Amino acid sequence: MTSGVVAAAFRHRTSRAGDPLLRWHVLVANLVEGNDGRWSAFAHTDLYRAARTAGEIFQAVVRRELTSSLGVEWRRGRHVQEIAGVPSHLLEVFSKRRAEIEAWLAVNGRADTPEAAQEATLATRRGKPEREGERLDAGWKREALNAGWGPEHAETLISHSTQTIASDPVAEVWRLAAAGIDETGGVDIFERVVDPEEWIFDLLRRDLTQTSTTFTRFDLTEAIAARLGAGATVATIDRVVARVLASDQVVSVHQPDPPAPRGRARYTSREMLAVERPLLDTLTTAATHPPLPVDLVDQAIGKRVTIGGDQATAVRTLCAATGPVAVLVGPAGADRSDKRIVGPDKRFSIDADH
Incomplete structure (x- = not known):
């Protein structure tokens, strides 16, 4: 057992492009004090696993403090929650680093994936400008005024904000976004109160099993913290996590x-288990299927003039398989443009790149 970690927090006010970007970096020393009073290194693998989760919790707590102190409301943005009422064009003005990253991606023909964005971030990285706080503030105010947003707009936004902290913050969690038509015929986006189980179902489907079949407590905590637009305390987030894990919709698959x-x-x-069941049933079935006729396979291969010898061999092997599933494993980086995954009844094929 230990008594905690040693860490140092550093506050940053600007991005590397000189835009306002308030955030904190926390450096955790690889050193802990045990109950016996001795200091020693610790296994930090799980600390790395929890890094993104800790970041989302921090953002949720910051939003909660702003909601409590200023009464601002929030909307879901492209990447993070944004203060409702701040115009999108103003956010673009103060998102120069993002513009640089997107420009690099476009020039290099890269898709906007997390991996490519990280590469672009490093490729376009530069030192921060050395300017005093007063000069930074004056420059930001000038840019905002040029974009049509002055102090009076900020005052109006705050004075019209009515968001308050509920007496039972967990009860306020169970809301989902909905859309309707207002009296002018326009689209009206609002939140509707739902049963906790409906909220949990939406969380599991949209945020936790969209790109992965399983998730950890860290993943769950991160998803919940990101969802709570008005923010939350650590205690509230922990209560919601416990409620989700207690739901019958959540199944433990590895302890x-x-x-x-x-x-x-x-x-x-x-x-997700129901979605996977047909595949698992197929994998475990003892049924067999006749192979495709060799002449038909050769005819199909002959029509593809760009297919290589190894690819032709792979196709013939798959089409000759008689089990419920045929698997093709290729070396890393191999060209997959002409490979297909053949269905168990040999009547369909799926492009391996799709």
Whole structure:
């Protein structure tokens, strides 16, 4: 057992492009004090696993403080929650680093994926401008005024904000975005109160099993913190996490032996299990299928003049398989443009790149 970690927090006010970007960096030393008073290094693998989760919790707490002190409301932005009422064009003015990253991606023909964005971030990185706080503030005010946003607009935004902290913050969590038509015929975006189980179903489907079949407690905590637009305290986030894990919709699929940290346990949803069941049934069936006629396979291969010898061999191997599933494993970086995954009844094929 230990008594905690040693860490140093550094506040930053600007991006590398000189725009306002308030954030904190926390440096955690690889040193902890044990209950016996001795200082020693610790295994920090789980600390890395929790880094993104800690960041989302921090952002949620900051939003909660702003909601409590200024009464501002929030909207879902492209990447993070944004203060409702601040015009999008003003955000673009103060998003020069993002513009640089998007320009690099466009010039290099790269898709906007997290990996490519990180590469673009490093490729376009530069030192921060050395300017005093007063000069920065004056420059930001000048840019905002040129964009049509002055102090009076900020005052109006805050004076019209009515968001308050609920007496039971967990009860306020169970809301989902909805759309309707207002009296002018326009689209009206609002929140509707839902049953906790409906909220949990939406969370599991949209945020946790969209790109992965399982998730950890860290993943769950991160998703919940990101969803709470008005922010929340750490205690509230923990209560919501506990409520979700207690739901019958969540299924534990891996519980490591103690004393492994609880963050290593993995979960999935009952909906995901239902989606996977037909595939699992296919994989475990003893049924067989006749292979495709060799002459038809050769004829199909002959029509593809660009197919290589190794690819032709792979196609023939797959088409000759008689089991319920045929698997093709290629070396990393191999050209997959002409490879197909052949269905068990040999009547369909799927492009491996899709």
